[in-house]
Amino acid sequence: MENINRIPVTIITGFLGAGKTTLLNRIIAEHPNKRFAIIENEFGETGIDNDLVVGIEDGIFEMSNGCICCTLSEELHETLNKLLQQSDKFDHLLIETTGIAEPSSIAMPFTTDPLVQKYFYLDGTICLADAQYLEDSLKDDENAVQQVTFADLILLNKKELVAEGYLKEVKEVLKKLNPYADILTTQNADYGSKKILDLKAYSPEKVEEKSSFIPAHHHHHHHHIVSHSITATGMVNPQELEYWLTVLLQLQGEAFYRIKGIFHFPNEDRKVIFQAVRNQSAITLGSPWRPEEERTNRMVFIGKELNTKVLERRFKQCLLKS
Numbered sequence: 001m002e003n004i005n006r007i008p009v010t011i012i013t014g015f016l017g018a019g020k021t022t023l024l025n026r027i028i029a030e031h032p033n034k035r036f037a038i039i040e041n042e043f044g045e046t047g048i049d050n051d052l053v054v055g056i057e058d059g060i061f062e063m064s065n066g067c068i069c070c071t072l073s074e075e076l077h078e079t080l081n082k083l084l085q086q087s088d089k090f091d092h093l094l095i096e097t098t099g100i101a102e103p104s105s106i107a108m109p110f111t112t113d114p115l116v117q118k119y120f121y122l123d124g125t126i127c128l129a130d131a132q133y134l135e136d137s138l139k140d141d142e143n144a145v146q147q148v149t150f151a152d153l154i155l156l157n158k159k160e161l162v163a164e165g166y167l168k169e170v171k172e173v174l175k176k177l178n179p180y181a182d183i184l185t186t187q188n189a190d191y192g193s194k195k196i197l198d199l200k201a202y203s204p205e206k207v208e209e210k211s212s213f214i215p216a217h218h219h220h221h222h223h224h225i226v227s228h229s230i231t232a233t234g235m236v237n238p239q240e241l242e243y244w245l246t247v248l249l250q251l252q253g254e255a256f257y258r259i260k261g262i263f264h265f266p267n268e269d270r271k272v273i274f275q276a277v278r279n280q281s282a283i284t285l286g287s288p289w290r291p292e293e294e295r296t297n298r299m300v301f302i303g304k305e306l307n308t309k310v311l312e313r314r315f316k317q318c319l320l321k322s
C-alpha cells in the first residue's frame with residue numbers, strides 16, 4: 001500500500017527511565033510545524049507522563065493501566081479508531097510504550113488490521129537504551145532483549161555517564177543482537193541530523209539496503225532470543241518458499257518477532273523482498289539485480305527459541321536444483 005495520504009506512526013520503546021519522554025519532547029520541539037498525536041501507555045501511574053510532555057495541548061491519548069501488549073491491545077485498537085475520526089487534525093502519530101511492553105504486539109494493528117492500515121503506516125520503532133544499565137537489563141529482562149531486537153533505531157542514551165571504552169563494548173553487544181538497527185550514542189536523546197520520523201523501516205528499499213550489511217553467517221543467541229541469518233546463492237522455487245513460509249508462520253508465528261528476506265526468483269529481474277512481523281507477512285518487489293551483483297538469497301530471523309538448523313535445512317530445500 002502506498003504511504004501517500006497515510007499517517008506515519010513511530011513507536012518509541014525503551015527501558016524504564018532510559019529517556020523516552022526526553023526524546024518525545026525533543027521530537028516535538030524540533031518539528032514545530034508538525035501536528036502530533038501521542039498515545040501514552042503508562043504502567044500503573046496514569047497521567048504522570050502526560051504532564052511531562054510539553055508543547056502539546058490536545059492530541060494526547062492515554063491508555064489505562066496494564067501493559068499495552070496484553071490486556072490493552074483492544075484498547076489500542078479503540079484508541080486508533082478514535083484517532084481515525086480526527087485524522088485531519090494531526091500528521092504524525094507517536095506511541096510511547098512502557099518499559100515492559102513487547103513491541104511486536106504493539107506493531108500488530110499496523111500489520112494486521114485493514115482499517116488501521118488504510119489510515120496509518122508504521123514508519124519504524126525507536127528503542128531508548130540506558131548506556132549505564134543496558135547490560136544488566138539484557139541479562140535480567142526478556143522485554144529489554146525484545147525491545148532491542150525489534151528496533152529499527154536504537155538510541156544508546158546517557159552516554160556521558162559511562163566510559164568511552166565501555167560505550168563501545170555495549171554498542172557491539174547491541175549490533176550483535178540486532179544487526180538491522182542503526183545505533184546512535186546520545187546524550188539527552190540528542191539524535192543530531194538523523195531523520196528520526198522518516199525511517200521508512202518497512203520499505204522494501206530499506207530492507208534491501210540493510211540486508212547488504214548482514215554478515216553471511218550471523219548468529220547470536222541471547223537467553224532464548226536468537227538472531228540468525230542464512231545466505232545461499234542460486235534461484236529459489238517460489239512455490240516451495242511460499243508453502244514453507246506460510247506453514248512456518250501459521251504454526252510458529254508467535255515465535256518470530258521479525259523475519260526479513262531477499263530472494264532471487266526465476267524469470268524475475270528484481271529482488272523479491274519478504275518481511276514478517278509475528279505471523280503477518282508481505283512480499284514485494286525491490287530494485288533490479290545489478291549486472292555485476294552476485295544474486296545471493298538472504299534471510300534473517302529474529303525470534304524466540306528458534307531451531308536454526310531446521311530453518312537452514314528448510315530454506316535450502318527451497319532452492320531450485322541447478
Ligand SMILES: Nc1nc2c(ncn2[C@@H]2O[C@H](COP(=O)(O)OP(=O)(O)OP(=O)(O)O)[C@@H](O)[C@H]2O)c(=O)[nH]1
Pocket residue numbers: 014015016017018019020021022023049098099128157158159160161186187188189
Ligand atoms: N544524565 C543523563 N540523564 C538523562 C539523559 N536523558 C534523559 N535523562 C534523565 O533521565 C530521567 C528519565 O528520563 P525520561 O525521559 O523521563 O525517561 P523515560 O524513559 O520516559 O522514563 P519512564 O517513562 O519512567 O520509563 C530524567 O530525569 C531525564 O532528564 C542523558 O542522556 N543523561
